[in-house]
Amino acid sequence: MSGTLVLVRHGQSEWNLKNLFTGWKDPDLTDQGRAEALAGAKALAETGIKFDIAFTSNLIRAQNTCQIILDEIGQSDLETVKDEAINERDYGDLAGLNKDDARKKWGEEQVHIWRRSYDVPPPGGESLKDTGARVWPYYLTDILPRVLRGEKVLVAAHGNSLRALIMILDRMSKEEILKLNLATGVPIVYTLNPDSTVADKAVLGDMSSAH
Numbered sequence: 001m002s003g004t005l006v007l008v009r010h011g012q013s014e015w016n017l018k019n020l021f022t023g024w025k026d027p028d029l030t031d032q033g034r035a036e037a038l039a040g041a042k043a044l045a046e047t048g049i050k051f052d053i054a055f056t057s058n059l060i061r062a063q064n065t066c067q068i069i070l071d072e073i074g075q076s077d078l079e080t081v082k083d084e085a086i087n088e089r090d091y092g093d094l095a096g097l098n099k100d101d102a103r104k105k106w107g108e109e110q111v112h113i114w115r116r117s118y119d120v121p122p123p124g125g126e127s128l129k130d131t132g133a134r135v136w137p138y139y140l141t142d143i144l145p146r147v148l149r150g151e152k153v154l155v156a157a158h159g160n161s162l163r164a165l166i167m168i169l170d171r172m173s174k175e176e177i178l179k180l181n182l183a184t185g186v187p188i189v190y191t192l193n194p195d196s197t198v199a200d201k202a203v204l205g206d207m208s209s210a211h
């Protein structure tokens with residue numbers, strides 16, 4: 001039996017708006033972020049999906065995105081598991097710094113490498129590889145078994161914890177992952193085969209503005 005895995009990056013946060021590296025810091029959604037989560041929820045509602053369980057991180061921007069989606073599709077009280085395993089990548093010493101100021105200080109290319117490369121960690125923080133080393137085991141033990149049972153599973157998380165997951169689901173190379181950016185609030189709907197490979201992938205919205 002094939003199940004459904006829906007991944008959604010949280011809506012714009014207060015620190016996204018201020019263009020600050022965020023990582024494990026815990027700012028809430030902005031009004032725009034709430035609107036993005038709602039737009040994603042409406043797109044999901046149109047598919048008629050009803051979830052069996054939701055997973056989110058221990059950060060408020062992902063939790064609130066998750067709840068906005070569940071409220072909109074009439075599943076406000078759905079079982080929701082919160083776990084730091086799917087938190088954003090830890091940005092270490094960069095957390096709280098303005099991204100443009102960082103580009104001025106260290107150069108455009110170095111900042112891009114810290115933000116998007118596979119295995120170069122920002123100072124004191126996690127690389128995407130490090131992030132995947134906690135996201136992937138959690139996916140295998142806690143999330144995937146539910147999908148393989150035929151359930152419909154929502155995962156509301158973060159740009160880089162989801163990039164780590166998508167890299168493996170989509171079998172992307174270290175070069176390809178450099179270019180992957182996720183838009184806030186746009187659901188990605190995976191249908192998985194019984195052997196856990198991807199049978200189908202649909203993006204319910206516009207990813208082109210992501211950077």
Ligand SMILES: O=C(O)[C@@H](CO)OP(=O)(O)O
Pocket residue numbers: 016020021022023024088089091115159160211
């Ligand atoms: O600051 C962060 O935690 C992330 C996500 O907003 O930023 P980036 O997209 O630069 O990896």
